[in-house]
Amino acid sequence: MSDFAAQRAHMVEHQLRERGIDDERVLAAMGEVPRETFVGERRQEMAYADAALPIGSEQTISQPWIVAAILQALELKGGERVLEIGTGSGYSTCLLARLTDHVVSVERHAGLARSAAEHLRACRAQNVELMVGDGSRGVPGRAPFDAIAVHAAAPKPPPALLEQLAEGGRMVVPVVTGKEEMLTAIRRRGTELESIALSPCRFVPLIGAEGF
């Protein structure tokens, strides 16, 4: 087993499974995707640390546990159309590409989107459409989505994204209230939206029309 593969297996057991992640598809995907490919050459040794890491443009790749918590809450079975806001390094995008059929991912920093595209090519993720722009408005032309993952903190669940959520669909979004930030899962049932608080969290801000 390579050193990175051993670190990945250790991460899955001790950072994820022992801390309550039990979706076997999520655990398997995180045991396969090479996180070291996404963190930049200078930080490869830190790739499996139990922490967020800088990826340039003042942004971060999220801590493995928080990525897993988002993916688990989306309850993907395969076959869904997924929208992701905040491609960043492309790590979470690569995981989504393994867990479902089609992923549309939006990043506001063109430079990050370019390097994410390279990382995703290196991992042979082909069912991904990358877009550059303000994802807080979603991608109306591609809606509805069965699941939406937002990787940046919003003042409230962006209304445009809620509109683009399919019936029965799930959205996961970090929401800021005062000094607190809560990872929140929302399910659409007809005109009703059910909301569940998942975990306190800390994300970079969602910058845009329906963000900050």
Ligand code: SAH
């Ligand atoms: N999922 C990423 C981590 C992303 S960090 C990974 O696995 O590496 C959050 C990202 O959201 C940053 O790259 C930031 O530039 C982006 N972002 C912030 N506001 C945005 C917006 N309105 N639209 C699209 N991307 C946004």
